[in-house]
Amino acid sequence: MPELPGARPGRPAPGSKPDHPYSGRWNGSFPRVSKELSRVEESSRRGQILRLLRAEPGLTRIEVARRTGLSATTITRVVAQLVADGSVTEAGKVSRLGTGRPGTEISIEPTSYFVIGVHIGAGSVRIGVVDLMGVSHRQSGFDFEPHQDADVVLDRVAVSVTQLIADTGVDRSRLLGMGVAVPGPVDADHRRLLMPINLPWRDVPVADRLEKMVGLPVVVDHNVRSMALAEAQFGAGKGLSSVAFIYLRMGVGAGLVVEGQAFQGGVHGAIEIGHLRVVEGGEKCICGGVGCLETVLSERALRSALADLGMPSDVSNPFVALLSAAAESPAAAAHAELVVKRFATGLSGLVNLLNPELILLGGFLSAVPEEFVGQLTEATREAVFPIIRPTVQLRRSDLGLDAGVYGGATIALDHFFYT
Ligand SMILES: [Zn+2]
Numbered sequence: 046m047p048e049l050p051g052a053r054p055g056r057p058a059p060g061s062k063p064d065h066p067y068s069g070r071w072n073g074s075f076p077r078v079s080k081e082l083s084r085v086e087e088s089s090r091r092g093q094i095l096r097l098l099r100a101e102p103g104l105t106r107i108e109v110a111r112r113t114g115l116s117a118t119t120i121t122r123v124v125a126q127l128v129a130d131g132s133v134t135e136a137g138k139v140s141r142l143g144t145g146r147p148g149t150e151i152s153i154e155p156t157s158y159f160v161i162g163v164h165i166g167a168g169s170v171r172i173g174v175v176d177l178m179g180v181s182h183r184q185s186g187f188d189f190e191p192h193q194d195a196d197v198v199l200d201r202v203a204v205s206v207t208q209l210i211a212d213t214g215v216d217r218s219r220l221l222g223m224g225v226a227v228p229g230p231v232d233a234d235h236r237r238l239l240m241p242i243n244l245p246w247r248d249v250p251v252a253d254r255l256e257k258m259v260g261l262p263v264v265v266d267h268n269v270r271s272m273a274l275a276e277a278q279f280g281a282g283k284g285l286s287s288v289a290f291i292y293l294r295m296g297v298g299a300g301l302v303v304e305g306q307a308f309q310g311g312v313h314g315a316i317e318i319g320h321l322r323v324v325e326g327g328e329k330c331i332c333g334g335v336g337c338l339e340t341v342l343s344e345r346a347l348r349s350a351l352a353d354l355g356m357p358s359d360v361s362n363p364f365v366a367l368l369s370a371a372a373e374s375p376a377a378a379a380h381a382e383l384v385v386k387r388f389a390t391g392l393s394g395l396v397n398l399l400n401p402e403l404i405l406l407g408g409f410l411s412a413v414p415e416e417f418v419g420q421l422t423e424a425t426r427e428a429v430f431p432i433i434r435p436t437v438q439l440r441r442s443d444l445g446l447d448a449g450v451y452g453g454a455t456i457a458l459d460h461f462f463y464t
Pocket of ligand 1: 320331332333
């Protein structure tokens with residue numbers, strides 16, 4: 046394996062030993078021993094203040110004190126540290142409270158630090174340099190053959206990330222780490238991809254390999270769960286107490302965020318909405334079950350339906366192609382109606398169990414016409430418990446096909462900045 050420019054195995058690259066205050070937490074490995082209590086407490090106070098400023102930029106110190114319950118002394122000390130390292134800035138004086146001296150507005154300085162967001166999909170990789178407020182500044186990516194070894198693909202990821210950092214011109218001391226959104230369950234330490242469903246990989250040490258090659262700390266999470274977190278923190282779900290994210294690409298998965306925390310349930314750490322049985326005695330599914338939602342709503346099922354309808358199946362978005370065809374062809378319209386019905390059945394299960402405030406539609410679903418979102422909302426409302434019908438809200442995700450890049454970046458920001 047050729048040594049990458051600026052990278053040494055197991056250690057940050059030369060010159061990347063940053064002098065910023067977060068560098069102290071990274072020494073080439075993740076120590077499991079607990080840190081001194083005082084350092085942990087200070088770090089959690091800093092994280093608490095940063096998370097508040099992420100949600101509500103421009104608060105004054107007094108407002109921060111009221112929201113967090115921290116003492117004025119603590120806030121003054123932590124904010125002074127944050128101002129000193131450039132993470133936050135203080136701007137104009139305001140007196141919203143009506144009494145006493147006007148306060149100074151504090152906001153996160155978005156481009157003081159960056160993270161790398163990586164999305165590894167089943168056959169494609171997208172990479173982005175993302176700032177502290179979730180804005181992507183530059184992206185790149187590549188396609189790969191799904192039968193390729195994980196090591197080969199991860200080595201290409203490392204090369205691409207190193208190149209993207211060079212192209213962006215961002216100083217390595219300003220890079221906090223990398224977050225990798227992967228297509229399957231991860232281990233409890235967020236280091237390894239355990240078992241992707243649509244790739245022949247098993248127990249891949251994603252974080253170890255990328256840390257050695259790129260020289261930045263790495264955290265790994267399930268792709269759909271990380272996308273849900275990105276929407277909840279920076280996207281359409283900002284400020285809501287519960288958000289579900291449905292992602293349709295090769296399969297259909299769901300992620301749920303409650304009170305800012307990604308739901309970590311189940312063996313796979315994500316909600317397998319694609320394998321809810323929506324047709325009794327239906328088609329056999331790749332999971333071994335029968336009549337799963339993915340037998341009608343997955344990339345494979347949609348392309349095969351287009352082919353059966355005598356339409357081109359090699360299109361960039363097979364779901365949008367099916368919906369467009371429905372306007373012209375009664376057979377396509379009938380199939381689209383069936384897919385909506387099955388999808389609504391699957392969504393109704395999610396709504397009846399979890400009742401999220403907002404359901405966001407991502408992947409291929411992010412490009413569907415508004416009219417379809419209305420139809421799906423109505424069909425889902427009809428299938429849920431009456432009292433919660435009016436609460437069912439569906440929207441297209443604004444993150445589009447790059448949702449995974451934002452997802453990866455969001456988990457990196459959570460681990461290396463807002464912690
Ligand atoms: Zn299944």
